[in-house]
Amino acid sequence: MTIVLNGERRELPPGTTVRALIDGLGVPGGERGVAIAVDAEVVPRGEWETTELDDGARVEVLRAIQGG
C-alpha cells in the first residue's frame, strides 16, 4: 500500500501500524517531543501500537524544534 509521509509517498506492507512506521524511521533524538497525525487526526502515543495505517493515509510525524 502507499501512504503519504510528511508530504512524500512511501510504500509499506499492508497492516503496518504507526508504531512500526516510527520504529522504521529511527526518530533522531528519541521519541520525546514527537507527535503523529493520521488524516488530520491526532494519534495518541498509547494508540501507536494498535493503529493500522490504511492505503492512502496521510501521515504527519512532527517533533519539537526551536521556535516562537
Place this chain on the structure above:
Amino acid sequence: MSATDVTFDPLVIAGRELRSRLLLGTGGFRSLEAIAEAIGASGTELVTVALRRIDPDARGSIVDVLESAGVQLLPNTAGCFTARDAVLTAKLAREAFGTDWIKLEVIGDDRTLLPDAPALLDAAEELVDAGFVVLPYTNDDPILARRLEDVGCAAVMPLGSPIGSGMGLLNTYNLRLIRERAGVPVILDAGVGTASDAALAMELGFDAVLCASAVSRAEDPVAMARAVRLGVEGGRLAYRAGRIPRRLHAQASTPEEGVAEF
C-alpha cells in the same frame, strides 16, 4: 509586602505562579547550547517551542535542553494560517509535550506575520472548549483582546510591532487600552528590539514580555538576555513605584525657601 518589594511579585497565569516576568522564545538561536546559556541569563521559567516535520539530520533534542534547564515548555502554533491547522497543531503539541498550555498563533500573511483576527478568535474558542490554557498572539486591538478574554483565554499577548521587526511598541495608546480593560495577564509578544522596549511595556503595566529575536539574533545573546531581564525588572518596579506625572513646566526639586539674597 511593600509596593516596591520585587523579591516576591509573581506572575500568575491560569493559577500557575511564575517568578520571572520574561518569557523566552527559542527561534533564531545558533545552537541548543546558546539557548541553554540565554535561559540562564534571562531567568525565564516559560520557554516556547514549535513543532515541525522530523528531520533525519537533526542533532540533539530541544526538549532535553529545556528539561535540564528546569523551565516549563510553551508550545506554539507558529506557521498556521487557518484555525483548523492551529487547533490540530495545538492538539499535537499537547500529545508531544504533555502540556495543555498553547501559544496560539494564526497568521494572516507571510509578509507581515500579523494575526488573522477572525480565525484567531475561532481557534481560541475551540481550544478553550477542548481544555487548553490558551495564550493568543494578537493584534494591538483592544476589542479583539476583549473578545479573546471573553472566550476564555488565560492571557492576551498583543504585539508591540511585527514579529522579528525589532521596532518596539508602535501603538502605546492601544496597548494601554488593552491593559486598562483586561482581567487576565497581558503579555507583550513580538516587536521587542532591545531592553528599553521591554522596560517600556512593563512601565505601561504589562504583566510580562515575551521576547525571542531580540535575544537570539543579538550579537551577544547571553548579554542581551540579561539586559532584557533587567529591563523587565526595572520596568515592573517603576510601574509599581508610581511615576511622576509629566508637566509642561519645570518644578524645582530644591526648596525655594531660604535662598540667600545677595
